[in-house]
Amino acid sequence: MAAIDIAGVSTTYPNGVRAVDGLDLRVADGELFALLGPSGCGKTTLLRTIAGLEPAAEGSVTIGSRDVTRLPPGARGVAMVFQDYALFPHMTVAENVGYPLRVRRAPREVQRSTAERVASGLSLSELLDRRPGQLSGGQQQRAALARALAVEADVLLLDEPLSNLDARLRLEARTFLKRLQHDLGLTTVFVTHDQAEALALADRIAVMEAGRVRQLGTPREVFQRPSDTFVANFIGSTPMNLLDAVVRDGHVECAGARLARVPHLASGTGVIVGVRPEYLRVDEHGITGRVSIVENLGVTSLVTLECAGGALVSLTVPEQDEPALGRSMAVTAAPGRLLLYAAEDGRLLDSR
Template sequence: MSQPGSVKLENIVKRHGSFTALHGIDLEINPGEFFAFLGPSGSGKTTTLRILAGLEPVNDGRVLLDDVDVTHVQPGERDVAMVFQSYALYPHMTVAENIAFPLKMIRTPASTIESSVKEAAAKVGIEHLLARRPGQLSGGQQQRCALARAIVRKPRLFLLDEPLSNLDAKLRVETRAELRRLQRSLGVTTVYVTHDQEEAMTVADRLAVFMEGRIVQVGTPKEVFLRPANAVVAAFIGTPPMNLMPATLADGQVSLEGASLPISGVQVQGTRDVTLGVRPGDLRIADPVQRDPVTPDQGAPARGIPARVEFVEDLGDSVIAILTVGSQHIKMRLDQHADLQEGQQVFLTFAPTAAHLFDRQTGERLPSA
């Protein structure tokens, strides 16, 4: 078996005519790591994966596998296996023949092929389906066949392009756990492309967030969730994603919609226009008795942000409330016992440490104290 490979991308630029798909991608992936490329459609993640596989040429930059420059090396000579979104199985071949195909291409002895096919099929739980053809398989079984075909050659790099997107929701959840188990048992470096941030957060050791042909943040799922580098990442990560609201920061407090709330952990001098980010699960209903009412004489700020409940989604184990704050909609997650009514006026608050602050103009996260 090949040793798990390290990956290094240096200033990768990819153009399609006048359109630039990748704007100088720099990235390092460690041997044996499960690494996810996460981003919306058109962000450049699949293009980057295809460049790694050797299926797309680059206009500038270098691709290194185990510190060897493979930028212009053919796909078949890179010791890389790829699972496509469509699975790309041969319909006229049996499952066993599909799995065996990569080994036949490199002229592996027939005796070795048979044992390797059985071993790969057993690893993904389809050893009882070897005589069937792809048309006789369910979507989940086809996906497992594609995985077995990829791992049978024991490559140093395993590339997965949205491999679960054709499965139903329940099967996706089950299969991603099996994928993680499989990757750990093989110890192979794995790069996984997805637009589903929950998928990336649950399977990856680390991930890169792609936006418009650039990597905007690299880190562990926990790091990216707890400290998004900018407002774009903050709005993309989380279910539901972070609420972002225009506010003013001064003297350790943020002010919006007549309310002024304390925040901590940000080092900024003077008054500044910011974007306040608060995750739906961090919002709380303020106690109306404790609220300082705004009066024309005093002008005292409320202790809670005024909001109106527009819609309540009961998810069984929790409740998602959609509220209007000023002119925008935000979301709040509460436990299943929450008693909110549509049309109700409430006041929202959050812990000082729960606030994420971003520069209003650049969108970048403000420096920590």
């Protein structure tokens, strides 16, 4: 059990790329923490820096009360599950799970009994004598998790834990992983590029871009109040509407409609209006446009309106209320769900 403190860490690759750039982060003890971002944002590098597989060029990594910045991976008290699980193909599941103890030269019986104990907790008891090649994807993932848990480390690191599973299994594994982490109370950091996965699993999320943290917060905070347009764009399974707007006479004007009152902004200020499709509803007045595309999402339908000036606005409607193509509709945002971002740097200004 330990918290992780990352202070001013930079990780540079030999080709000069600064994959992690002066990053500060604190993962609390027992927390399930997500590093989320598009590919190439440095999230995996940060995870590998915590594990010690990449040396930190600057800054320090502290696990518990120990500064581990200069320690080799094996001495840090971390366990890691790799994206491809990295189960050794020439060893059985039992040998794989017992491997961390073999490294420490524990007797064979101890290796075996530990493997049996850990594996039974992950319902792998029947599979102990199989080789990884004979396991399904979900079983391989559990075997890799079992091996990581056999380490009895302070910190568990997971690199894209669900990305190698098919869609159906992914949901089951997600629930399983969350329950397991909750039961063990083990400080866990995982990397994902899937925002839905991060929102569903994590206690807190760090949204990363270009080696820096863009926003740090609970899934609710990150989803409801993205701190800038990058995060707003990245989070959410249906992309957020981000519309160019201007302030006129203390009101935001967007796509020919007068939206919210913003008394403190000067007239002529350029802003970006952000509102999630889920938080828009059909109204008598508001942003008006013609229905151009309807996409069925199951319970809801995603309707795209073409508004004055060519702006496209999406909203979700219950599937039974699906409008006909070409119909004219007006939509307004639910109270408190309208976000205003500065046009010049994409920073969150206000919500209405």
